[in-house]
Amino acid sequence: MERIEHRACAGGWQDVYRHQSVTLGCAMNFAIYLPPQAEHGPVPVLYWLSGLTCTEQNFITKAGAQRYAAEHGIAIVAPDTSPRGDDVADDAAYDLGKGAGFYLNATQAPWANHYRMYDYVVTELPALIEARFPVSQARALSGHSMGGHGALVLALRNPGRYRSVSAFSPIVAPSQVPWGEKAFNAYLGPDQADWQAWDATALIAHATERLPLLVEQGLGDEFLEKQLRPTLLQTACDAVGHPLQLNLRPDYDHSYYFIASFIGEHVDWHARALHA
Numbered sequence: 571m572e573r574i575e576h577r578a579c580a581g582g583w584q585d586v587y588r589h590q591s592v593t594l595g596c597a598m599n600f601a602i603y604l605p606p607q608a609e610h611g612p613v614p615v616l617y618w619l620s621g622l623t624c625t626e627q628n629f630i631t632k633a634g635a636q637r638y639a640a641e642h643g644i645a646i647v648a649p650d651t652s653p654r655g656d657d658v659a660d661d662a663a664y665d666l667g668k669g670a671g672f673y674l675n676a677t678q679a680p681w682a683n684h685y686r687m688y689d690y691v692v693t694e695l696p697a698l699i700e701a702r703f704p705v706s707q708a709r710a711l712s713g714h715s716m717g718g719h720g721a722l723v724l725a726l727r728n729p730g731r732y733r734s735v736s737a738f739s740p741i742v743a744p745s746q747v748p749w750g751e752k753a754f755n756a757y758l759g760p761d762q763a764d765w766q767a768w769d770a771t772a773l774i775a776h777a778t779e780r781l782p783l784l785v786e787q788g789l790g791d792e793f794l795e796k797q798l799r800p801t802l803l804q805t806a807c808d809a810v811g812h813p814l815q816l817n818l819r820p821d822y823d824h825s826y827y828f829i830a831s832f833i834g835e836h837v838d839w840h841a842r843a844l845h846a
């Protein structure tokens with residue numbers, strides 16, 4: 571593991587590391603913010619999953635989360651959004667292949683060799699973080715768009731592993747929208763029965779842990795009606811009494827300006843669970 575960036579930020583350190591991932595079979599970058607409290611003992615970790623086209627850089631340069639993390643004594647880990655490298659399969663479109671890992675384990679050629687972002691984010695990355703940094707095993711999850719989908723699905727599939735979960739502008743029902751249909755067809759194959767295990771709206775009905783969901787959605791979001799459709803999640807949650815706080819914010823679009831506007835509230839939400 572090699573540190574490739576090291577910058578003082580909000581009293582702590584914003585670092586980027588590069589390591590060889592066994593799960594993904596390639597070199598990967600991840601960002602880690604260590605708050606000042608990490609100098610004195612282990613701190614909990616919020617994992618941030620970014621959206622389509624992103625790397626580990628988007629969140630750390632645009633969201634402005636570090637000052638809130640410093641206030642609450644929380645580390646934030648932001649991985650890249652897909653495997654990378656010359657021998658990793660790709661597609662010319664922005665919504666498939668590199669930058670579009672969808673936080674699942676692909677089963678289909680040519681993707682299945684490297685596209686295992688689910689195992690990477692759930693298992694390999696936390697094991698590395700918890701072994702090498704001054705952090706505890708208290709974990710939280712958040713993310714944006716494709717990463718909001720990832721945060722919801724990872725939490726729903728792993729009861730007890732995360733203390734809290736939230737999402738910005740998530741793709742709540744990938745099986746029912748074009749971004750998800752394209753990616754799931756490619757990565758998982760055409761049988762839609764295989765898609766349900768990777769679809770937050772489908773998973774809600776069978777969840778064994780009713781971990782409250784905090785979802786932030788801008789009403790000026792250009793992808794709202796076609797790709798995100800938060801009311802599908804609302805309906806699924808209402809049907810089984812799964813706690814959901816869906817904050818619909820007039821005017822905000824899909825960008826990091828929206829995330830920067832409400833990330834403080836989300837870090838507060840995670841801090842309450844992580845420090846409970």
Ligand SMILES: N[C@@H](CCC(=O)N[C@@H](CS)C(=O)NCC(=O)O)C(=O)O
Nearest residue numbers: 621622623624628664715716825826
């Ligand atoms: N039209 C956009 C769609 C992709 C997009 O909006 N990506 C979001 C996540 S789904 C993002 O975070 N982009 C990078 C950024 O804003 O920094 C494009 O082609 O780049």
